[in-house]
């Protein structure tokens with residue numbers, strides 16, 4: 001496995017780059033905007049293909065690299081379903097899996113630092129965001145933070161992992177890089193409380209100054225979505241309402257770009273083909289499955305995904321590959337459901 005812990009010294013943020021092998025798909029967790037060039041360089045040096053960029057929560061102390069990485073590499077942006085970010089490509093909930101080729105991370109909802117905080121567990125290690133830090137815990141005094149919820153997330157979820165589980169947090173300000181669940185149980189001063197009320201009192205008495213970047217970072221991180229208007233302006237978008245009338249038409253091929261797990265959980269548009277987004281480049285190039293389909297049948301390719309972000313990027317890639325009829329359902333299945341479009345399982 002390839003595993004890199006990268007550091008942004010300005011914000012004290014740790015970013016993690018993960019892949020199962022050289023030449024394979026990569027995932028990045030908690031990227032920082034100012035470091036995006038460095039990440040891309042490293043991804044190239046290690047001969048990786050960045051397919052997903054995930055944030056553990058909406059950060060207040062730095063601007064996320066999610067949007068810039070998506071724009072540069074066309075990767076899928078991922079956050080938890082509770083995130084207040086306007087649009088991400090994929091939203092995950094407790095019990096879902098965050099996957100790239102050869103790697104599976106379990107999504108654990110760990111609110112408290114914020115109400116959109118998630119941890120990602122991968123076999124021997126857990127990425128705890130700002131829920132559990134090394135010898136500390138994330139503050140709970142803004143962004144709908146809640147010390148009671150954090151106590152529950154830490155004591156009833158994270159500390160129940162095996163003691164030897166490695167703890168990789170999103171931040172450290174003292175140069176600590178990794179810990180274990182057992183070490184934190186024993187030595188984390190915030191966790192040496194006798195009751196939930198003692199923890200709440202402790203967290204409510206911290207009286208910390210707001211992060212310097214907060215007024216800039218929070219609004220910026222809430223507007224991370226791809227501007228789908230540009231795709232629409234070019235005539236490559238169909239509203240969910242208009243798309244309902246296209247179901248079953250012989251001249252339209254509906255193509256679902258989501259993953260199998262998303263299809264199973266959220267349903268599919270009846271009659272749609274499945275062509276997962278990570279295989280897109282191979283599918284739209286001349287000789288690829290979708291290119292051949294459009295050439296053979298003259299069908300218009302109508303992409304869709306969860307929120308319209310993957311499909312907007314797919315339209316651009318398909319157009320670039322010469323599929324001039326390619327378009328997408330703006331807003332994805334989310335908009336489709338709001339327009340009361342039919343679903344199959």
Ligand SMILES: [Fe+2]
Pocket residue numbers: 057058059060061113130138
């Ligand atoms: Fe945070």
